[in-house]
Amino acid sequence: xxxxxxxxxxxxxxxxxxxxxxxxxxxxxxxxxxxxxxxxxxxxxxxxxxxxxxxxxxxxxxxxxxxxxxxxxxxxxxxxxxxxxxxxxxxxxxxxxxxxxxxxxxxxxxxxxxxxxxxxxxxxxxxxxxxxxxxxxxxxxxxxxxxxxxxxxxxxxxxxxxxxxxxxxxxxxxxxxxxxxxxxxxxxxxxxxxxxxxxxxxxxxxxxxxxxxxxxxxxxxxxxxxxxxxxxxxxxxxxxxxxxxxxxxxxxxxxxxxxxxxxxxxxxxxxxxxxxxxxxxxxxxxxxxxxxxxxxxxxxxxxxxxxxxxxxxxxxxxxxxxxxxxxxxxxxxxxxxxxxxxxxxxxxxxxxxxxxxxxxxxxxxxxxxxxxxxxxxxxxxxxxxxxxxxxxxxxxxx
Numbered sequence: 280x281x282x283x284x285x286x287x288x289x290x291x292x293x294x295x296x297x298x299x300x301x302x303x304x305x306x307x308x309x310x311x312x313x314x315x316x317x318x319x320x321x322x323x324x325x326x327x328x329x330x331x332x333x334x335x336x337x338x339x340x341x342x343x344x345x346x347x348x349x350x351x352x353x354x355x356x357x358x359x360x361x362x363x364x365x366x367x368x369x370x371x372x373x374x375x376x377x378x379x380x381x382x383x384x385x386x387x388x389x390x391x392x393x394x395x396x397x398x399x400x401x402x403x404x405x406x407x408x409x410x411x412x413x414x415x416x417x418x419x420x421x422x423x424x425x426x427x428x429x430x431x432x433x434x435x436x437x438x439x440x441x442x443x444x445x446x447x448x449x450x451x452x453x454x455x456x457x458x459x460x461x462x463x464x465x466x467x468x469x470x471x472x473x474x475x476x477x478x479x480x481x482x483x484x485x486x487x488x489x490x491x492x493x494x495x496x497x498x499x500x501x502x503x504x505x506x507x508x509x510x511x512x513x514x515x516x517x518x519x520x521x522x523x524x525x526x527x528x529x530x531x532x533x534x535x536x537x538x539x540x541x542x543x544x545x546x547x548x549x550x551x552x553x554x555x556x557x558x559x560x561x562x563x564x565x566x567x568x569x570x571x572x573x574x575x576x577x578x579x580x581x582x583x584x585x586x587x588x589x590x591x592x593x594x595x596x597x598x599x600x601x602x603x604x605x606x607x608x609x610x611x612x613x614x615x616x617x618x619x620x621x622x623x624x625x626x627x628x629x630x631x632x633x634x635x636x637x638x639x640x641x642x643x644x645x646x647x648x649x650x651x652x653x654x655x656x657x658x659x660x661x662x663x664x665x666x667x668x669x670x671x672x673x674x675x676x677x
Contacts, residue, residue: 282463284467285469287311288470290425290473299433301426301429301430303430314468325468326462326469327470328455328475329363330394330395330424332443332453333475334428335351337439340437342409345410345411345440351466358413359415361419362411362439363432364420364421365429365433372438383493386513390509393429394423396482397419397497398486400419400487401487402416415540442542449550450633479499480497480499482495483541492523493521493523500629502660506523549665552640553645555647555665556671557665557669558602560650561653563674576673577606580592590646591642591644592613592646592647593639593648595632596618596619597619597621599621605677615642618631625655626657629660629661632649636649649669
């Protein structure tokens with residue numbers, strides 16, 4: 280099968296009118312989106328960049344087209360998809376006619392759309408095919424802020440169902456080259472808009488509970504702190520404000536884990552083909568993880584091959600990490616380090632995580648070690664993803 284066609288798109292050449300229509304300063308970019316739109320209309324999925332990760336999109340209201348997403352990815356059918364819209368008018372077209380958006384939901388839309396925030400809405404099954412929602416009564420919807428993604432949806436004039444453009448369970452792609460390496464022989468077209476700015480998937484929020492609180496089902500590009508600040512401002516003149524509750528941190532919901540209403544909750548995710556170990560250097564991991572001095576830990580890795588050939592280890596850490604020098608000075612290890620940026624910059628760590636995992640995998644390391652980051656701001660989403668990717672954890676004393 281031939282490899283995917285790659286068409287370059289310049290995000291800076293796209294602007295939007297007050298009517299949410301795209302204007303193109305680049306004919307090359309406009310032509311690329313027309314090619315993509317024709318493929319979508321023919322029922323074929325295409326890959327496009329978003330501010331979070333690259334997505335594999337198909338017409339959300341065409342069950343046959345959506346089914347091809349599941350086939351290409353090898354995605355379990357009970358794992359629902361997110362629907363992407365380009366405007367509030369398009370959102371209204373796919374919601375139940377009698378549904379009135381709540382004050383809380385409206386506040387979040389006005390603050391964070393377009394952007395990396397996904398909201399749950401009631402689903403009209405006569406509009407949204409059940410293959411998109413895995414048969415749930417709700418549908419996850421967002422409006423991407425990446426100009427290429429939003430313009431493609433507008434040019435197609437149809438909402439797109441789009442999970443990340445990777446084989447199911449692997450790290451999400453943040454560059455076109457990641458998609459080409461993974462799915463290059465399974466898809467017709469990749470729109471290359473450069474590296475993704477956020478680097479982790481969107482935050483998914485449920486505001487539909489009767490108690491009026493915000494439930495974060497999946498942390499992502501919009502942080503807990505961002506949401507709390509928006510609520511503080513939006514409810515400044517009112518007595519009781521909605522609380523922001525994070526799944527598995529502030530509450531447990533076994534039913535939603537068994538039958539997830541949104542991606543990224545049930546299955547082991549984000550894992551490269553080589554094993555990943557999460558190293559806790561500041562906090563104690565949950566459960567019964569082993570505790571070792573750093574030098575003893577790295578020495579155990581170097582002795583594990585027994586061949587005398589250095590073990591190829593990938594290491595993802597903040598710039599200031601003491602693990603770098605220890606790993607590089609351990610006999611029998613060849614360390615390939617990737618920076619997660621400054622220790623106090625969780626947004627940088629989030630942006631670099633998936634690219635780090637995928638580039639180390641392609642370099643041929645036998646094992647990838649990832650050091651924890653603080654679970655604040657984007658660090659919460661970073662740790663959510665790496666916990667799902669890791670096969671084991673250690674408490675490491677430096």
